[in-house]
Amino acid sequence: MTFDILLQWLRGPVFWAGLAFMVLGLGRHVAITVWGIIRSYRRAGDKTIPTRQVVSATLRWLFLTQGLKNRLLYGLNTLIFHISIILVPIFLAGHIALWERGIGLSWPALPNGLSTALTIIAVIAAVTIVIQRVVFRESRRLSRFQDFVMPLIVAIPFATGFLVMHPAWNPFSHQFMLFLHVLSGDLLFFLIPITKLSHMVLLPGTQIVSELAWHFPSESGSRVGEALGKANEPI
Amino acid sequence: MGNTTRDKYSYYVEQKALDVTDRPRKFLEAFAAVLEHGNYGVALETYTRLSTKCGRCASSCQLYEDTREERDIPCQRSELLMRIYRRYFTQLGILKARFSRAFILTDEYLDTMADEFYRCTACRRCKSSCPLGIDHGLITHLARYILSEIDVIPKALLVATREQLEGVGNTSAIPVPALKDTCEFLEEELEELYGVNITFPFDVEGAEFVFFPAVSDYLLEADTLMGNAAVMHVTGGSWTIGTGNYDGINYGLFYSDRMMERIVNNVIKEVHRLDGSKVLVGECGHATRSAWYVPTFGGPDAPPVVNCLQYAHEMLMAGRIPLKKEKIKERVTYHDPCNIARTGRITEEPREILKAICEDFVEMTPNRTENYCCGGGGGTVSIDEIREIRTGPLGKRKADQIRATGAHYVVSPCANCKKQLREVCEDNDLEEVRVVGLHDLLLEVIDFGVPKPGEGDEASESEAAGEEE
Known part of the structure; x- marks a missing residue:
């Protein structure tokens, strides 16, 4: 009974609050970045941007093809991981049914078999990504706590979702698993804008942002000199 | 200026670098000024949010591949500066510092940065292997710039820049008479070795190209300069060396945007003084990249920039460089x-x-x-x-x-x-x-159309035979 009430709550107000938090938070990132890009471009002394190069680098990384050039296994794993976690939540038939019931919108769904396969792949990929992070000396040394934990947190809704759909494998009650599934999904909405998961909206802008940083405003140097009272200071 | 020291860093700095007091505050003030007047802000804002610490950059860094030291992973080095940005220049960082024991910028931390950012050559190879597009070369450039505002600058770069902007006028401290002597010597060499009369033109007003090689070429790279002059000679290029400024070197690119701007502006000034129309950069990578900043600092009237490789290539393809x-x-x-x-x-x-x-x-x-x-x-x-x-x-x-x-x-x-x-x-x-x-x-x-001294008749005979065939 309790789970029922909690579930109602998680599927209702908490879901909508989480979704709003995510959309607004990511919207804020996008707004700050776009505004930063426009401002940098306006201030740049030289406005010639190597557009082809920037677009090509952006696309290569957006579709992760560049990532296969070194550390192939890691690259492949992250590629598979991203494909699964993007496709399943949006195109799962069960989720689309909920959207249709809630706001009357629907779109084509993935076949259930494929969704199940991608769900399993997502969980395995998440775990192996953490293992790879530990195994590779470089990433192990750099990693913060969130870097180890985040893939696992992302994997929870997938693992629980699988168990919800496959009662034979589920050691707990259906209600409890559904509760965990919705809870972890809601949690992600809140985490996305405030963790590195925000790269989902920041990534497309990063190449142009890097390029523009090299396009100095025409008097940026002398202005810094004046601001620091060093304009006439001998070298 | 002999007051230098290597007590603290792997490179020499002038004593004044060690005499600066209250460095963390001054560093943060400089950081704030650079963020306000430059275009670095949005990059740092983006990088600090999306860095995933995957360590892919390590596999593209030749330094890390050899040392295997954690500090040589590009992302680790960049984090040194990004941590300061996050703590002092983001709302979340400032808020966190109020409620917890936050990172504090110290003298020791700045000393670590001073060493680490000069272990990186800012080659930017790692940029292409970063999934998030973080340009670690940009971070090195920026960190060195801010460090220079608390006088942490390798003495070698500082002294050369001082000579260029406040001394003789170029980084190698070559005075004009010595420059002219060198060029006369090169002309004699060309005559002696190739039997051809090629001049290094000085202060020709209205020349198409004003020449800016790395000034050290006049001391060290005689063959390169003779090659440059030979290409201009056989192609009939209109070029000149300006005695007001004949140095393409710009160490500002390596440690200070402030210096970079002044040096680029001096290049533009010399081209305008001679009523020239283009900047011709010699064989020098960073001089070329700095010269590409001419439109940044020179505005719409800035002279176009051509690297001597581009010139030689265009002429060769047009068949205007006769080859043996x-x-x-x-x-x-x-x-x-x-x-x-x-x-x-x-x-x-x-x-x-x-x-x-x-x-x-x-x-x-x-x-x-x-x-x-x-x-x-x-x-x-x-x-x-x-x-x-x-x-x-x-x-x-x-x-x-x-x-x-x-x-x-x-x-x-x-x-x-x-x-x-x-x-x-x-x-x-x-x-x-x-x-x-x-x-x-x-x-x-290059076929100058005259026999090489010493090879004289033999050469021309064989050439003639070749032509007949």
Whole structure:
């Protein structure tokens, strides 16, 4: 009974609050970045941007093809991981049914078999990504706590979702698993804008942002000199 | 200015660097000013949010590949500056600091930064392997800039820049009479070696090109300069050397945007003084990349910038550089200077020239935009006291690449790369390899239409025979 009430709550107000938090938070990132890009471009002394190069680098990384050039296994794993976690939540038939019931919108769904396969792949990929992070000396040394934990947190809704759909494998009650599934999904909405998961909206802008940083405003140097009272200071 | 010290860092700094007090505050003030007036803010804002610490950059860094030290992972180094940004310049960082024991910028931390950011050559190779597009070369550039505002600047770079902006007017402290003597000597050499009368023109008003090589070429790279002059001679190019400013070197690119702006503006001023129309940059990577900032600082009236490789390539393809029948016989390979090749701006021109003039041209791998730095990038080549790391961990990869080609000549159209590559070859058992500029080889094969002194009649006879066939 309790789970029922909690579930109602998680599927209702908490879901909508989480979704709003995510959309607004990511919207804020996008707004700050776009505004930063426009401002940098306006201030740049030289406005010639190597557009082809920037677009090509952006696309290569957006579709992760560049990532296969070194550390192939890691690259492949992250590629598979991203494909699964993007496709399943949006195109799962069960989720689309909920959207249709809630706001009357629907779109084509993935076949259930494929969704199940991608769900399993997502969980395995998440775990192996953490293992790879530990195994590779470089990433192990750099990693913060969130870097180890985040893939696992992302994997929870997938693992629980699988168990919800496959009662034979589920050691707990259906209600409890559904509760965990919705809870972890809601949690992600809140985490996305405030963790590195925000790269989902920041990534497309990063190449142009890097390029523009090299396009100095025409008097940026002398202005810094004046601001620091060093304009006439001998070298 | 003899008051220098190497007590604290791996390189010499002037005593004044150690006398600065209240450094963390001054560093943060400088950081704030740079953020306000530059375009770095949005990059830092984005980088600090999306950095995933995947460590992919490590696999593209030649320094890390050799040392395997954590501090040499590009992302780790960049984090040194990003941590300061996050703590002092983001709302979340400021808020967190109120409620918890936050990171505090200290003198020791700044000292660590001072050492770490001069271990990186700012070659930007790692940028292409970062999934998030973080430009670690940009972070190194920025960190060094802010450090320079608390006087942490390698003495070698500082002294040269002072000489250029406040002293004789160029980084090698060559006065005009000495410059003219050198050029006269080069003219005599050209006459003696090639039997041709080529002049180095000074202060020609209205010339199309005003020439800015790395000024050190006048001391160290006679063949490159003779090659430059020879190309201008045979193509009938209108060019001049301005006695008001004849130095393309810009160490501002390596440590201070403030200095960079002043040096670029002096280049523009000299072109305007001579009523010239274009900047012609000699064989120098960073001088070229700095000169590409002419439109940034010079506005809409800024003169266009041409690198001598682009000029020579255009002329060669147009058939305006007559070549001898005999090509360079020895095996030749090409090292891409990061500053002109990393973004793909100049990669094919030198190759097409070399293929036209060499019998046996081989590529080193990887090359072009993926090339490895010579190990002396970012101004580190000028810091003699760190030669051990430059030719050791930083230069080893390049030595292996050169060795694998089996080349006799390594061509690199960059004064810094050439100095560094010679030292790399010396320190890595590659004494037989000759490091040269591209114009050095071009000079060897240009057909001036006159017999080479000493070869006289024989040469012309065989040429005549060849023509008859």
